[in-house]
Amino acid sequence: MSNKELGKIEIIVSPIKRIVVFESTELSIEEFFERIRLMAMTGQPIALNWSEGMVFIASPYQPDSDVIIEQTLKGTIFWGGAHICLNAKVRTYQKTWWKRSSNN
Numbered sequence: 001m002s003n004k005e006l007g008k009i010e011i012i013v014s015p016i017k018r019i020v021v022f023e024s025t026e027l028s029i030e031e032f033f034e035r036i037r038l039m040a041m042t043g044q045p046i047a048l049n050w051s052e053g054m055v056f057i058a059s060p061y062q063p064d065s066d067v068i069i070e071q072t073l074k075g076t077i078f079w080g081g082a083h084i085c086l087n088a089k090v091r092t093y094q095k096t097w098w099k100r101s102s103n104n
Contacts, residue, residue, distance in 0.1 A: 017075035022061065024082045032085035056084040 027035065032055065039046050039057075049056050061068070061078035068078060 014075060016077050019077045019079060020061075021058070021079045021082050023080065024084055026084050026086060029085050032083065035083060054084060054086050056082050058082045 036046060036048070036057075046057065049058060058079045059081045061080040072078070
């Protein structure tokens with residue numbers, strides 16, 4: 001390979017086409033952020049997802065079979081579960097949930 005060929009990189013953007021959620025729990029905004037607060041106290045990383053006025057936390061489904069891996073490569077993502085708050089778009093919430101309790 002010449003130096004010119006080494007410098008070429010192909011970048012492919014392939015968006016997710018479908019998400020399959022096996023279990024979901026719908027929570028009020030207060031319950032949702034209480035759950036976040038408790039997760040933060042464990043030191044566990046938290047990734048909040050936001051889409052169409054809905055905030056959610058998802059737990060990935062482990063791809064342990066050729067079928068799941070093949071479907072993932074085709075654009076279908078599998079989540080074992082999700083905690084969902086549907087009314088997050090129309091309400092605001094004070095940031096008091098972020099403060100750790102005095103017991104910690």
